[in-house]
Amino acid sequence: MxxxxxxxxxxxxxxxxxxxxxxxxxxxxxxxxxxxxxxxxxxxxxxxxxxxxxxxxxxxxxxxxxxxxxxxxxxxxxxxxxxxxxxxxxxxxxxxxxxxxxxxxxxxxxxxxxxxxxxxxxxxxxxxxxxxxxxxxxxxxxxRPAITGLDRPALRHAARQRFGLRPDRPVLMATGGSQGARTINTAVAGAAPALRANGVQVLHITGPQHGVEVPDGDPPYVVVSYVDEMHYAYAAADFVICRSGAMTCAELAAVGLPAAYVPLPQRGGEQRLNAEPVVAAGGALLVDNADLDPAWIETTLIPVLTDSQRIAAMSANTWAVGAPxxxxxxxxxxxxxxxxxxxxxx
The missing domain is CATH 3.40.50.2000 (Glycogen Phosphorylase B;)
Incomplete structure (x- = not known):
């Protein structure tokens, strides 16, 4: 289309x-x-x-x-x-x-x-x-032009307001695609206390078949089942944890969003292959589905999320791989x- x-x-x-x-x-x-x-x-x-x-x-x-x-x-x-x-x-x-x-x-x-x-x-x-x-x-x-023409910095403030996020703290977006991913949902929700303790906000798109319960607190941990206009979610986020389907990898590269990719273990490793170019370029992390848990987020991902210079460098590396x-x-x-x-x- x-x-x-x-x-x-x-x-x-x-x-x-x-x-x-x-x-x-x-x-x-x-x-x-x-x-x-x-x-x-x-x-x-x-x-x-x-x-x-x-x-x-x-x-x-x-x-x-x-x-x-x-x-x-x-x-x-x-x-x-x-x-x-x-x-x-x-x-x-x-x-x-x-x-x-x-x-x-x-x-x-x-x-x-x-x-x-x-x-x-x-x-x-x-x-x-x-x-x-x-x-x-x-x-x-x-x-879509809404993705390839996205100016993330220009839309960031309005996008964060749209989701009830603060303008001055890093934002992790978690998504398993349109149907959600139980492994990602469980790991990110389980790491909520550590993320909050380190000042990281979360925009968690769970998918309509799944749900997570996270106590209210600050900084915000926003849970939604689905987002119709994903360019707003991309503009609000600094980093994404997600599957590595071909379309997801292409969209994140086009908008310069670094990610931690969690390939589906099925399909003969196809999703891992989708993520490898941006990982090799220094724009993403790769974690096996079996290795993703709250401990990995606490020990590996949070140090990245709280390092603004590293996020900026990964964003530039991701954008360089894109084909808008x-x-x-x-x-x-x-x-x-x-x-x-x-x-x-x-």
């Missing part, structure tokens, strides 16, 4: 149709952003030899047929894919129709759909140079692919 917004800014007359499935948040997030949504059957790839795996070729054929019908109906001139259940049928349908394919891979470890598609096209883009994908050019991850214009860069490449197709057809 961030890419689509950038494409529309560059070419207001562009007709953009989102292709999605009933899985995930497609049916909620896409219409809310103002784009028409067409649904096709999802085709997950089973990891074990079972009946579902044997049924996959037939399901894929049906989904490719459905995707092709959508491409015909909207008179598509290019297919832009970001991986996932919807991508493989879309890529195969585009190839059957001779349409240009543009691939963007946000994760450090590419998924099956994008690995296959990278062999179909030379228009392949990734979040980081370390991503191994054929024909790839690293451009970063498309982000990836949305526009990708949109320009897509427009170029369409122009080339039109020329070859004329």
């Amino acid at each position: 961030n890419f689509a917004d950038a494409l529309r800014r560059l070419e207001p007359m562009a007709e953009i149709t989102a292709l999605g499935t009933v899985r995930g948040l497609d049916t909620t997030l896409i219409p809310a952003r103002g784009y028409p949504l067409e649904l096709i059957p999802p085709v997950p790839l089973p990891r074990k030899l079972n009946r579902a795996l044997l049924q996959t070729p037939g399901r894929l054929r049906d989904s490719v047929r459905a995707a092709g019908a959508v491409l015909d109906r909207v008179r598509a001139e290019v297919v832009v894919g970001f991986g996932g259940y919807v991508a493989m049928p879309a890529y195969l349908a585009a190839r059957q129709q001779g349409l240009p394919i543009v691939v963007h891979e946000a994760n450090a470890r590419p998924g099956v759909a994008n690995r296959v598609a990278a062999r179909m096209t030379t228009h392949v883009f990734t979040a980081a140079p370390s991503v191994r994908l054929a024909h790839a050019t690293a451009i970063g991850i498309p982000l 214009d990836a949305d526009v860069v990708l949109a320009r490449h897509v427009l170029t692919a369409v122009t080339e197709r039109r020329r070859s057809a004329s």
Whole structure:
């Protein structure tokens, strides 16, 4: 959606149709952003030899047929894919129709759909140079202008007022993403007395499925379940403790927020790979999920939070890793692919 917004800014007359499935948040997030949504059957790839795996070729054929019908109906001139259940049928349908394919891979470890598609096209883009994908050019991850244009110092005072935080004390933001993370919630809440004793405020975004109870006190420890406008939370914070999903890493780098990343132990270590570039640049700490507890926060994190010079240096190092214009860069490449197709057809 961030890419689509950038494409529309560059070419207001562009007709953009989102292709999605009933899985995930497609049916909620896409219409809310103002784009028409067409649904096709999802085709997950089973990891074990079972009946579902044997049924996959037939399901894929049906989904490719459905995707092709959508491409015909909207008179598509290019297919832009970001991986996932919807991508493989879309890529195969585009190839059957001779349409240009543009691939963007946000994760450090590419998924099956994008690995296959990278062999179909030379228009392949990734979040980081370390991503191994054929024909790839690293451009970063498309982000919202509210994030890439954020002036944290200018918005800091208003943002802290918004959350009931004091303007003159360091702020740690804790978040486990939209659904929360029990390990992060438990560790940060358990370290609340030590954080307060060292003058550190906390903005704790617990996620709707979780909750923590911290006694009132000073400096403030603010608990919320969800934040709609994350740029305010970023502006209020000096440091973040969070998971290291690809989007999270990209947003924090774009706004120059140092972090302690706690990668999910699942997914084959993918989240650790997402965090490694900013850690290597000196903009973040890395802690294993199993090692995160109140004691780690007290002994390792609090000395960082209370050192303003170190925070400033880490912030600069984080910002240097960011790629705030990836949305526009990708949109320009897509427009170029369409122009080339039109020329070859004329």
